[in-house]
Each structure stands twice: as structure tokens, then as C-alpha cells.
Amino acid sequence: SKSIRIRVSETYGRQGCRMKICVVGLGHVGIVNIAYLLERGHIVTGLDVSQERIRHLFAGEPEPEPRVSELLSSALRSGRLQLSTDYLKAVEEASVAIICVGTPQSEKDGIPNLSFLYQAVTSLIEIVKKKRDTLDVVLRSTVPPGTTRNIASGAFGNFGNVWYYPEFLREGSAIEDMNDPPIRIIGAPKTGYYQRVLDIYGETGPVYITEYEIAEMVKYVCNAFHAMKVTFTNEISNVCRYLGIDSNRVMEVVCSDNKLNMSKAYMRPGFAFGGSCLPKDLTALLRLSNGRQEPELPLLTNIIVSNDLHIRSTVRRVRSLAVRGTLGMLGLSFKPNTGDLRDSPFVKLGNMLISEGYHVIAYDPSVELGLLDVEPTYIQSDVRKMWQGQLTKSLKSLCECSLLLIAHPISSFRTPILPILKGKHVLDLCNDPLREQIAAIADYEGVGWECRSGCVRNVSLAKAEEALKNTSYS
Numbered sequence: 001s002k003s004i005r006i007r008v009s010e011t012y013g014r015q016g017c018r019m020k021i022c023v024v025g026l027g028h029v030g031i032v033n034i035a036y037l038l039e040r041g042h043i044v045t046g047l048d049v050s051q052e053r054i055r056h057l058f059a060g061e062p063e064p065e066p067r068v069s070e071l072l073s074s075a076l077r078s079g080r081l082q083l084s085t086d087y088l089k090a091v092e093e094a095s096v097a098i099i100c101v102g103t104p105q106s107e108k109d110g111i112p113n114l115s116f117l118y119q120a121v122t123s124l125i126e127i128v129k130k131k132r133d134t135l136d137v138v139l140r141s142t143v144p145p146g147t148t149r150n151i152a153s154g155a156f157g158n159f160g161n162v163w164y165y166p167e168f169l170r171e172g173s174a175i176e177d178m179n180d181p182p183i184r185i186i187g188a189p190k191t192g193y194y195q196r197v198l199d200i201y202g203e204t205g206p207v208y209i210t211e212y213e214i215a216e217m218v219k220y221v222c223n224a225f226h227a228m229k230v231t232f233t234n235e236i237s238n239v240c241r242y243l244g245i246d247s248n249r250v251m252e253v254v255c256s257d258n259k260l261n262m263s264k265a266y267m268r269p270g271f272a273f274g275g276s277c278l279p280k281d282l283t284a285l286l287r288l289s290n291g292r293q294e295p296e297l298p299l300l301t302n303i304i305v306s307n308d309l310h311i312r313s314t315v316r317r318v319r320s321l322a323v324r325g326t327l328g329m330l331g332l333s334f335k336p337n338t339g340d341l342r343d344s345p346f347v348k349l350g351n352m353l354i355s356e357g358y359h360v361i362a363y364d365p366s367v368e369l370g371l372l373d374v375e376p377t378y379i380q381s382d383v384r385k386m387w388q389g390q391l392t393k394s395l396k397s398l399c400e401c402s403l404l405l406i407a408h409p410i411s412s413f414r415t416p417i418l419p420i421l422k423g424k425h426v427l428d429l430c431n432d433p434l435r436e437q438i439a440a441i442a443d444y445e446g447v448g449w450e451c452r453s454g455c456v457r458n459v460s461l462a463k464a465e466e467a468l469k470n471t472s473y474s
Helices: 028-039 051-058 068-078 087-091 115-131 147-153 174-179 195-201 212-243 247-255 278-287 298-320 345-355 381-387 395-400 435-441 462-470
Strands: 004-008 020-024 043-047 081-084 096-099 136-139 162-164 185-187 205-210 326-330 359-363 403-406 425-428 443-446
Touching: 020 028, 020 087, 028 043, 028 068, 028 174, 028 195, 043 087, 051 068, 051 081, 068 081, 081 087, 087 115, 096 115, 096 195, 115 136, 136 147, 136 195, 147 162, 147 212, 162 185, 162 212, 185 212, 205 212, 212 247, 212 298, 278 298, 298 345, 298 425, 326 345, 326 395, 345 359, 359 395, 425 435, 435 443
Parallel strands: 020 043, 020 096, 043 081, 096 136, 136 162, 185 205, 326 359, 326 403, 403 425, 425 443
Antiparallel strands: 004 205
């Protein structure tokens, strides 16, 4: 299934539907959710198994998060906020339960501890069984992919709907982030079934509606990305300090680039990087402090290591397919519409496959065959040796291949490629924009994404069939 992106109407803004809501778990996330829901006009019961936490809140002891204490105190006085350790009392009148319990990291193996979550779910199920027919649940705790589906498809699925709505709150500005979150994404039980969450939170602006696992994964990816940005910036700062350069000014200019640096550029799943610039300049940056113990640059150092591992994992993937015969590569240069083979990851992949005993041919009209002989300084000697005779100008030679590897998007070739792919085993390395059309006519696999043959719906084969009928290769 696909994510859909909607823009929420102002109808669901500050004056949206008012409900009786139970918030389970009164840690930082739970308390901030309560404060926000109270501000929206809902009637809320806060539930926590810790009597000490309840006492703390009843006593009006200050919460560190700005504005939270004032909102809680006002609601306690007016009766719009109740606090309890009793599940039955907290849930009996609620139309929805919002679960915000902690999922702390296990000290032993780092795996998230979901025991508090499942205890909460089990307790809610018991109450619903005894005292009521249904109860809807919104899960806001950070959980591994698959957790929400386990809850929704388990015993709880008989009593109500379950949504996953991850929070993106920064401590110290959490209420501000609740009002204007950087991302809004709802993992819904079925496509288009998200209105309940919007009625609760009433947020305006773009909202992504998707399956549970994508919403769960997005939360982890965002935090991992933030952590990587901090580490990357600190390593650059260390290099700058070593060289006597102002790192603040460097990063100010870097972050001002919204076309390549702070954008979607280079963020599309695909194959390894290569070419004449990225590998060379990354290596040069590392060499600036070569031979010194300081600064240590483990993140920057391991970028190339990870890049090479991505290529090797693709070799293992090809090996696991157990194909026999010739392998065909659609594209060999490091990017489409260029004849540049310098540090091409596809050349490296081809070399590894040839070394493993595969017969590999490549079709790339942008690469001039003669260049392998006349530009020995331009093309590495091992490339000339291994690829002389492996490059083909004829698409017809790919028709007999047992596996085709798409290195460049098929739309980048001037000759129609879809007819060649029909009925073939295809491994997509570039996340081809036409992958759904390819999957509709071929035995398709993506190297790092799902779009398998037989799972594609509403894809027209007319263009591919027409191209097959009217195209001949010599």
C-alpha cells in the first residue's frame, strides 16, 4: 500500500470535536499530550500506575515543560482533568484511550522494552471485556515496526480501532511542537480511516496517512537522522578546528543550500555513490588529518566502508537468486547520461560479479567503447581489462540474459527498454520511477524496497505492449 498525503481542513482546527479521553502514561509525552488536549477543550483523565506520580501532579509541583503546569493546574481546579491509578475509573467514560507509556531501551541488548505497553494494552482489554463494548486506541509511544499491527490484530482488534500517531516533541518546546509538529503521520488500520485522530488532535496542514509499519519506522528514522546530523557536524567541527577554520561559518553556508544540502537531494533509496567527486573529496577530507590521532572521525571514515558494503550486499543478493547464464546491466557509468566511469559503483559491482564467475555484459550508449583504449589515465587499467568486450551497443544482446540489473532509470535511455524487460528476472538498483510498470511485466525485485511482481495494481500495460509490438533490436 502507499502513503497518501492530505491537507487537513481548518474545520479540524482549534475548535474541533470535544471528547472524553483517557491518557495512559504520565511521563513527559503523556503530560504534554494532556496539556495540549485540555487546551483544545477535551475532558481528560490521566492514568498512571505510579501513585507517586499522581501525588506529584495533584500537589501542583512544577513541570519543567513551559506552559504545562499552568494548563494542568487550571484543568484540575475546573474538573476537566482527573488523575487516577485505577484503569476502570479512568476508562469507563472515555471514548478513546491514548497510550503514551515509556518504551525504554534494555540495558542488556538495547532492544526496546515493551512490557509497559503490553501491560497497558492487557489492562485496557480486561476493562473493555467487563464493562463496555468498544474502545478506540491511539498509540503515541515509540515502538518497533510491527508492534501496532500486533496489538490491532491481536485480542484488542475485537474491541476497537487502533491508530499509530508518533510524536515529534523536543523537550523544552513540546507544546509548541504539538501545535506545529514537523511531521504529521498517521498509521491507520485501513486506507482513508483516519478521521478519529484528526477529531482528537485537530491539527491543520499536511498529514501523511499510511500503514502502521511506515509510521513506526518514520519515527526511528527521524531520530537516527537527527543523531547523525549532530555527529557529522561535530566531526566537521573537529576538522575545522584542527585546520584553524571557523566551523560556524562553514556550517552556516552549508545549511543555506536548500537545493542539494538541506533538501530531498540524495535521499532517495538506491545504489552506492560514485563518480569523480564524492569518493575523491571525501577521501581528501579524511587525509587532511591523516597520521594524527586527533581528530578522530569515525562517522566520516565509515562512509566509504558502508558504501562498499552496499555493493557487496548486492553481489550476495545476486548470488542468492541462483541465476545461471549471462547477467545484463542497463547502465555502467556512475550516473545516467554521462560516459564517466570514474569510481562508478556499477563498474565495481560488475567487476565483483565477473570475479565470482558470472558472465556480465553492459548496455550504456553514453560510454564510448574506444575510450577504454585511448584514455588509459581516465579509465583504470583493471576496468579496461575486464570490460573490453563486455560493453554492447545492441539491446538485442540483452534479450538472452537470465538476469537484468537496472543501474540507470529506463527512461534515461533513448531506446524503449520496457519490451526487453518483459518476462525477465529484474533486479532494480536505482529505484526506477517506472518500477510499478516494470513489476507488472517482469519478475521484479528492488535492491532495497518492495514492489514485487503480482502486487502491483492499476498499472496499465498498454505502453509496454505497444512498445514490444513496434520495437525491434539489431
